[in-house]
């Protein structure tokens with residue numbers, strides 16, 4: 488795929504339809520799922536198109552032990568593209584839970600636009616990563632949209648509960664993309680967060696099918712997986728993007744310093760990550776190939792100011808240091824440029840069994856596998872279920 492495509496017209500439903508069918512994923516809805524002996528299986532949002540086309544397919548899953556939840560990434564999408572992705576997911580899962588992920592670090596103007604679209608389209612929840620903001624929790628509450636916070640400590644969990652979040656995602660150091668705290672692996676983090684809050688907690692980071700029963704037994708209301716869904720026949724990501732995540736070993740995975748606030752991020756090692764490790768800078772290049780002549784939200788310069796002022800190291804150093812994250816992620820997911828693209832990934836990439844991008848399972852097959860692993864294990868007496876019964 489060479490440019491940012493939108494969903495076919497046939498997949499787009501009317502705004503009224505969308506509103507009518509948006510189920511809220513709030514604390515009460517999650518507690519009801521748990522009372523029925525099930526857990527949530529959440530597809531984690533993957534920025535800059537990596538998860539486009541997956542959310543509705545995951546949200547459509549309702550199995551004996553798992554309820555699917557899709558999350559659309561809002562970052563660096565045009566207004567039309569974001570609306571189109573939400574409606575496409577709704578068409579795929581008319582009564583499923585479909586949320587929207589917003590990075591706190593993005594340009595404030597786009598952040599507000601994305602929130603407005605979330606309200607207008609009536610998504611099931613808004614989840615925020617890469618930073619925290621009390622304002623956004625308040626705005627979501629006022630608009631009646633459940634808010635979920637991504638946390639890397641019990642302290643943050645307590646703060647979000649006080650502010651009015653409906654549920655939390657405890658994201659451990661094994662996760663893909665930006666990592667809140669590289670020293671905090673998931674099992675210990677989950678225990679800390681569950682002990683710090685009465686809110687439902689979704690576990691995320693490095694999870695594969697075999698891990699699900701123990702996480703549920705440890706009190707998780709659900710699990711969030713992203714990397715597993717990269718190696719999938721469905722989804723719009725370029726075939727080379729999918730191939731880059733297959734057959735990887737521990738030494739194929741690296742931590743880089745992101746241009747976003749200097750956060751650590753996990754990626755597949757390639758020529759680009761090696762150049763970053765050697766201190767090379769990559770100033771922004773024209774994105775006309777991806778956004779067309781109208782530019783990104785009307786911005787046509789090489790730097791489209793996608794991140795909030797001062798949060799982008801590349802911009803803050805007048806393009807002398809770091810790299811343009813939008814260029815690098817677009818090259819990976821849209822162009823499939825295996826040398827110059829940045830391929831974010833989770834630590835569980837080394838456990839993906841597939842090796843050929845031409846023979847990947849569909850979302851449905853992945854969900855069947857996850858469901859079968861949970862069904863085979865006995866976690867009925869898990870603390871989360873016991874606490875709510």
Ligand SMILES: Cc1cc2nc3c(=O)[nH]c(=O)nc-3n(C[C@H](O)[C@H](O)[C@H](O)COP(=O)(O)O)c2cc1C
Pocket residue numbers: 530531532533534535537560562588589590615616617637658661662663664665691692693694711712713714715830831832833834835
């Ligand atoms: C390619 C990629 C892009 C991601 N982009 C985002 C993002 O834009 N916002 C966010 O909050 N999390 C993002 N994540 C994190 C995932 O949503 C998820 O929580 C995490 O990767 C879960 O760990 P796993 O990949 O090991 O399953 C991204 C992860 C990957 C692999």
